[in-house]
Amino acid sequence: MALEYTEEKLNSLDKETIIQLFLSQQEQLKRIDHNLQLVLEQVADLKRHRFGSSSEKHEPDEQISFMEMDGKIVFFNEPEAVADEETGETSETVPRRKPKKKQGKREEDLEGLPVVMVEHSMTEAELEGLFGKEGWKQLPDEVYRRYGFTPAKVEVEEHHVKVYAGKKTDEIVKSPHPxxxxxxxxxxxxxxxxxxxxxxxxxxxxxxxxxxxxxxxxxxxxxxxxxxxxxxxxxxxxxxxxxxxxxxYDYHVMQADETPVLVNRDGRPAGSKSY
Incomplete structure (x- = not known):
């Protein structure tokens, strides 16, 4: 436990003792500041491991550090922030290149699929209202392609099998059917x-x-x-x-998955893994 000094005790001390006492307390404050720095870094690291993303990259707000600059305690979010402020260098971001699309990929994806043509046209009356009688001509169509998807449908197959019987005989014949x-x-x-x-x-x-x-x-x-x-x-x-x-059985080696099963009578203790 640290020794406490009252005002009377300090007045009774000589100059040399007070100087030594001040220096020892100054050294003690340095050690406290150093330990506090370590504690802050450990807390930030534990917080990052528990709540941060699972990556080794440290985000700027996930690490706390401080240092003394011009007699003042200045807090920083990252050690790199000190270096950036001292050197005055700014990191240049390299623009990300957009990957080029593979030529002909759409045609390759659509190859072999059935095509259902859906036409969108205007009537003669609508065209005459816009351009006048015979005042228009048709240009090549604009073509848009989309995937069409039909969900599963359910229907009842009702098979009617025709049955025939001879008029003069008792023979009965059914039509062929699956x-x-x-x-x-x-x-x-x-x-x-x-x-x-x-x-x-x-x-x-x-x-x-x-x-x-x-x-x-x-x-x-x-x-x-x-x-x-x-x-x-x-x-x-x-x-x-x-x-x-x-x-x-024609192969000299066979493989099987290692699925554990429960075997009651194999001479081993209960709960043993068997395959």
Whole structure:
């Protein structure tokens, strides 16, 4: 604890003692100023790490420092501010060059897409009102191209299969027609393909697909979609699955993802990771 001096004690001290006391307190103030500088820098650094952007670049208002200039304590936001003030140099900003567009990119993007021509014209009466009778001629069209997008639509395919019977025989004949994926089910090849593509290519869960169909006014439960997918996989994709399964054994090395599973009886403690 620092020693406190009263006015009486100071009056009783000689000149040499007062001088030494003043010098020691001056040195102590320097140490306090130095420690305060370190504390301010640490607080600013902690603030930057906690609230600042995840970059190593220091913004001008994120670091605090001060120094003595002409007998005065002057605060600066950055050490570079002192250097700029001393040297008088100003940093020149280099203008950012705008990248050049690739020539022919638009034509390349539109290549292969069907084109629907939409004409915008004026009637004969409108033209005669502007230019007079036969007072106009037609110039080459201005062409604007835009992407047109048609959202998914839902419709009911109602198949009417004609049935014929002989007048003199009991023979009944049906017109040729495509077989159903699942007899008695409302699922069609296009619908099941859309469900599989969304689930296994775009990683859209069945419950989100159910919500999307609801917005189209189509009531399909996730349970129906799951049953359709399982049955179609068993009936139509099992052949491909079995072929790939046999093909795997032709390779000398096989890879698998390291997905941990729960194994209860493998002689190890409970909670051990198994693959």
């Amino acid at each position: 077989e159903c994926l699942l007899r008695g089910s409302l699922v069609s090849p296009s619908l099941e393909a859309a469900i599989m593509n969304a689930k296994y290519v775009n990683a859209v869960p069945l419950y989100r697909q159910e919500q999307e169909f609801e917005r189209y006014g189509l009531h399909i439960s996730r349970q129906n979609m799951a049953n359709w997918t399982i049955q179609c996989a068993d009936r139509y994709l099992a052949v491909l699955y079995d072929y790939l399964h046999e093909k795997m």
